[in-house]
Amino acid sequence: MHYWVSPGEQAALQVIKKRFEAAGGEWIETPLANLDSMRSEVINRIAEGLPPTLMQWHAGNSIMELAELDLVADLESIAQSQHWRSILPQVVLDSVTHNGRFIVVPLNAHGENWGWYNSAIYRELNLHYPDSWDEFLAQAPIIAGAGYIPLAIGASDWQIRLLFNDILIGVGGRKAYLSLLGKIQSGDAELDSAVLLRTMQILGSLRQYAAPGADNTSWDEATRLVINGQAAVQFMGDWAKGEFLSAGKVLGQDFDCQLAPGNGSAYMIVIDAIAFAKTADPEQQTAQRLIAESLLTPEIQRDFNLAKGSIPLNRGVELDGFDKCSRRGIAALNDDDNLLLSISLIDSGRRTNVLTSSLLDFWLDTTIPPEQAAEHLAAALNEQNND
Numbered sequence: 001m002h003y004w005v006s007p008g009e010q011a012a013l014q015v016i017k018k019r020f021e022a023a024g025g026e027w028i029e030t031p032l033a034n035l036d037s038m039r040s041e042v043i044n045r046i047a048e049g050l051p052p053t054l055m056q057w058h059a060g061n062s063i064m065e066l067a068e069l070d071l072v073a074d075l076e077s078i079a080q081s082q083h084w085r086s087i088l089p090q091v092v093l094d095s096v097t098h099n100g101r102f103i104v105v106p107l108n109a110h111g112e113n114w115g116w117y118n119s120a121i122y123r124e125l126n127l128h129y130p131d132s133w134d135e136f137l138a139q140a141p142i143i144a145g146a147g148y149i150p151l152a153i154g155a156s157d158w159q160i161r162l163l164f165n166d167i168l169i170g171v172g173g174r175k176a177y178l179s180l181l182g183k184i185q186s187g188d189a190e191l192d193s194a195v196l197l198r199t200m201q202i203l204g205s206l207r208q209y210a211a212p213g214a215d216n217t218s219w220d221e222a223t224r225l226v227i228n229g230q231a232a233v234q235f236m237g238d239w240a241k242g243e244f245l246s247a248g249k250v251l252g253q254d255f256d257c258q259l260a261p262g263n264g265s266a267y268m269i270v271i272d273a274i275a276f277a278k279t280a281d282p283e284q285q286t287a288q289r290l291i292a293e294s295l296l297t298p299e300i301q302r303d304f305n306l307a308k309g310s311i312p313l314n315r316g317v318e319l320d321g322f323d324k325c326s327r328r329g330i331a332a333l334n335d336d337d338n339l340l341l342s343i344s345l346i347d348s349g350r351r352t353n354v355l356t357s358s359l360l361d362f363w364l365d366t367t368i369p370p371e372q373a374a375e376h377l378a379a380a381l382n383e384q385n386n387d
Contacts, residue, residue: 001030001045002056003038006220008242012308019294025287042277046071051277053284054291059095059106059271060345066275067098073276073285075102078292087296087314089333095271095345104273105295108310111329112237112268112342113166116223116244117256121148121232129258133170133202136233136261140209143232150209152231154217157356159236160363161343163206166235168199169340170262177266177340183381184343184351191378200362200370200377207366215364226255235260237270238325241309257325267332270342272310354380 004013017027030052032038039062042055051071057063066072079085079102085093088106096104117129125146130136140150153159169177172195179191211217211225223243225231234240244255251257259267274295276288294300301312306321311329319327332338343352358380362373 001032001038001042001052001054003032003034004056005031005033006243007246008220008239008244008308011246012242012304015300015304015307016291016295019300020287020291023290023294025290046277051279051284053279053287054274054276057104057273057275058344059092059104059273060341061347061349062344063096063104063273063275064098067103071278072103073278073288075105075276075292078102078289082293082296084296087316089313089315091269091333091339091341092271092313095341096273104275105292106313107272107274107295108301108305108308109269109271109313109329109333110237110239110310111259111325111332112162112270113169113260113263113266114236114238114240114325115258115260116226116234116236116240117258118226118229118232119252119254119256120229121146122256129256130261131264133167133261137202137205139232140206144209148229149211149225149231150233151206151211152217152222152225152234153210153214154219154222155210155215155360155363156218157360159219159222160203160359161356162237163235164199164203164359165268165343166260166263167202168195169266169268170260171195171198171202173262174266174340177268180355181341181343181346184347184355191381193374193378196378197370197374200374203359204362204366204370204373207363238309238311238329241325242307243309245307245309251323251325259328265338266340267329267335267338268340268342269329269333270344271313351381 004010021027032041042052045052084102092106096102096106122129125142127139130139143150153163165177168180172192176192176195183191211231219236220243222234223240226234227244227247227249249255276292279285296314298314298317301314301317305312311326358377362368
């Protein structure tokens, strides 16, 4: 069960499928439209006594919640036999183990704070990729005046949250983002009001440069606007790169990558994983073991991540063929001074929901002043932490 339904995601999933079928497994899949619908379906299936054999999930807090309920299989014996602790970075180990035991197989790390640029548009307009948000705001009218969409984005809450994160880091650096994480985790940290206000001002200014009628635009549809030369840039995780590659585009020629404006000292990751529902069915258990034993092999790690645009987690994978974007991420995995964890790894509950819903309300309602939005967001997070 998964929500990898875009062309790039499907190409990556085929790597796992072909390996499983070659080993004698029978592949039956249930693709869902998005993360929320997939998770709801997983919970429904488990409640009905029909757990899926495997399911796409994120490492971190959300899978820990399932482990607390004893709903996922224990993978410790496989982890020990394949020496997972010796091939995975510590930050990954921390997000995939519960009470010292593996509960999920990590597949990759995605960098969330990238900019994906249409190279031809920037060459035509003699612009360089922006190093600050003020610089991008200065470029946007030029891009729009030439008949292009400056910013490709859809109005779903998580897309707006990623953009907000990029702006927050660009304005206030790592410190500002870590303060936000601290506020979400425990309520102990204080958000810099001036940084938050400037972040909301920039976010509000960007609304006018998004594609008209973008309310129903999915992330991959927004990517295609850049691929097709209609939009100049999309600020999105590196799963977007898989869409460029599946469309036959060449990095450095047709499109390019650069961390979001002002994000050069930060690399924010989310970890894709495969979880296995706890089951007493021997056939399901056999299939689970067959797949679990394959996912961290160098071959799967290399081929899957090359197709998906992400970075491998097995440190034994040869890096030939991985481009500059991937190599930037691989270096960050071992650099504590550069690495940041996505909010989705830290919290999947109400505090994150408060953040995303507040940001979406502001994005959709152009009558809300940035000052009011900043005050509302800070107050809402404080209220959640006081409950």
